[in-house]
Amino acid sequence: MxxxxxxxxxxxxxxxxxxxxxxxxxxxxxxxxxxxxxxxxxxxxxxxxxxxxxxxxxxxxxxxxxxxxxxxxxxxxxxxxxxxxxxxxxxxxxxxxxxxxxxxxxxxxxxxxxxxxxxxxxxxxxxxxxxxxxxxxxxxxxxxxxxxxxxxxxxxxxxxxxxxxxxxxxxxxxxxxxxWTAYDYIGEAGIGKSVFLDPDDPLLKMGPFALMSHSSAFPWRLANDADVDINGGLLPQGAYRSIVWGSDKTYLYSYDPSVFGKTELISSWGFTDVTKNWNWKDADHKPVQVAVFSNGDEVELIQNGTSIGKLTAGTRLAADLPKSFLFDLTYLPGTLEAVSYKDGKELSRDTLTTAASAKTIRLIPEKTELSANGHALAYIRIEIVDENGVVVPDAAIKLHADVKGAGKLAAFGSANPITDENYTAGDFTSYRGVATAIVQSGYEAGLCTLTVSGEGFEEKSVELKIK
Known part of the structure; x- marks a missing residue:
């Protein structure tokens, strides 16, 4: 038992x-x-x-x-x-x-x-x-x-x-x-969280055990310990694993400027808290750290077209992670690029871009045809984007999803690990500019339409064929 x-x-x-x-x-x-x-x-x-x-x-x-x-x-x-x-x-x-x-x-x-x-x-x-x-x-x-x-x-x-x-x-x-684990899940709430603390915080003496799931206050819901979030998005942990396994890609992430100078305590099942975000409010000209995961011999960081220096592999690690590079810089909106080099030649690069204000909803269906067997599913990614089509990484927009026709809304939600919203109600707030709708086919052939709306946004629809 x-x-x-x-x-x-x-x-x-x-x-x-x-x-x-x-x-x-x-x-x-x-x-x-x-x-x-x-x-x-x-x-x-x-x-x-x-x-x-x-x-x-x-x-x-x-x-x-x-x-x-x-x-x-x-x-x-x-x-x-x-x-x-x-x-x-x-x-x-x-x-x-x-x-x-x-x-x-x-x-x-x-x-x-x-x-x-x-x-x-x-x-x-x-x-x-x-x-x-x-x-x-x-x-x-x-x-x-x-x-x-x-x-x-x-x-x-x-x-x-x-x-x-x-x-x-x-x-x-x-x-x-x-x-433990590849895909995030409901339960063991917050077992993979991290916190940023002052150097004299007593939690640091307790270590990762202080961040077990029993310490996760409501409304923590997801474990938050995965390579892939519940919307199917690759998380920094998963990107890092691909580097360890030999990928030639470069992955660039940012820490929140508000935690600069603090000590990160990461749970045993957690990962360093970096995000694909260069939209930090009220942070202009403040210090910030960025982490790069790469198999390069060295990595160069370029901010708004100007190089701010290179790091050699192993000289400065993010959260003690091998194959990581940790840079200190001053936050300025715009474009940040990380360029990896191997034997003096460019290996790959990655970019963080400051998004403009959220302007529109974008729907990206994985497929547009389903079998009329009552069980087939289609996953539709919902993105909040700016006028240039860039996902707004800090967009938390209350969205409504509705399905009409020969199918039904099986679920609708974001990958937010801390929420009390309901996955089956049709209403959910985007997390880091993203949400997902899951449409399930019925037993009759016909058309099925998913419509997603949000206050201040033009509603968007996608049509699925049930056959």
Whole structure:
């Protein structure tokens, strides 16, 4: 049991039937590469017959699909042991993180402590691939102890990818790394937030643990810990990950000038708080920082046509992120360019531009035809743009969406992580100049029209064909 009333009450009687049904349903899908028999299972330390159950699950999965490997994602022993061992392990964790910021939930208890390996070995014996949650530091030791073991980073902190990925690529026995998480979601509210504090703020001594979801005041709603927001937009975290994976692109972001000189505290699942924004009100001639993510040897920053200098790779990092460049400058509206160079030649560049006042609504449908099956969806991106068609990154406009014809409005909203607005009401405020409408087809062929309006804006429509 992880929560009262969950599936554990049916597990003994139903696990074989349910495992068989969902594996037979999905085993012909080529997108499935590994079957997982669980994540952070409470019985991972052997309690409640956990070792035997884990082996039975793996054996059943192998019978149903011999062609794919079986894994299970195992975390540290912040739970799952009897009272005496749990207290002993918890004291090890506290001793390990004493004086340092760390997440108690998944803290490594030290390279010289092999209790995790001893408790988990029997649980892993039926697995082809052993999933490790937040325990990259254990990879070298465990490879020495279990040289035949195939390791997978089954859940890891997003901001650490730049530090961890070179190690993953260099170790043949580690086959990859999953981040928590790729796509933002409702729940674990604010687990990925960051805050800017004065140097003497006591929260800094508490470290990232101070920013767990239980510290997120209403109306925090989304986890805010993702590469992609719920509108499908690539976030700075996702852009950074692509750089770590070898992209030649350049990504330029800005910090809010109001936080200049403050210290950023980032949660364990968070990322440095930069945005695609060069529309800072009341900030003219004030100091500001910008971050560039790049695989270049050096990056040059150009403000309104004038170079303000170059940085060499590794000399000044944003939030200690490898492959980042942190510039200090004075904010002036206009155009800011970051140019990356490799071996003296331009690699790529990115631009931030000050947008003018919000002028119009722009609708961008991903497609204009849907099947009349009652389930097909079309995602329509809604942008608030200026007279030049530039998205206004600080535009928070109350919008209304309405659908008429052979479809219906399934959802309408923005990627704002802090809101009490309703995704099904048809009214939502744009966030950073963007919102999304989702239109669902009906069962009858015909035309369907989405109309989006906002006070002071001409309403805009897009027509979809249901066939």
């Amino acid at each position: 992880k929560q009262p009333g969950d599936y554990n009450q049916f597990f003994d009687s139903d696990w074989q039937k349910d495992l068989t049904r969902f594996m037979k349903r999905d085993r012909n899908h080529p997108s499935i590469v590994i079957w997982s028999t669980g994540n952070e299972i409470p019985e991972r330390g052997g309690m409640n017959n956990g070792y035997t159950l884990a082996t039975r699950l793996a054996e059943a999965a192998h019978r149903l699909d011999p062609s794919r490997p079986i894994s299970n994602a195992i975390c540290s022993y912040w739970s799952g042991l009897d009272d005496e061992l749990n207290e002993e392990n918890f004291q090890k964790i506290l001793a390990e993180i004493s004086g340092e910021a760390a997440s108690v939930q998944n803290a490594d208890t030290g390279k010289n402590d092999t209790s995790w390996e001893e408790y988990s070995e029997a649980f892993t014996n039926g697995l082809d691939i052993v999933g490790y949650n937040y325990m990259e530091d254990k990879y070298p030791l465990d490879h020495e102890m279990f040289p035949e073991r195939v390791i997978l980073g089954s859940e890891n902190y997003p901001k650490e990818i730049g530090m961890r990925w070179p190690m993953v690529e260099a170790t043949p026995y580690v086959i990859g790394d999953f981040t």
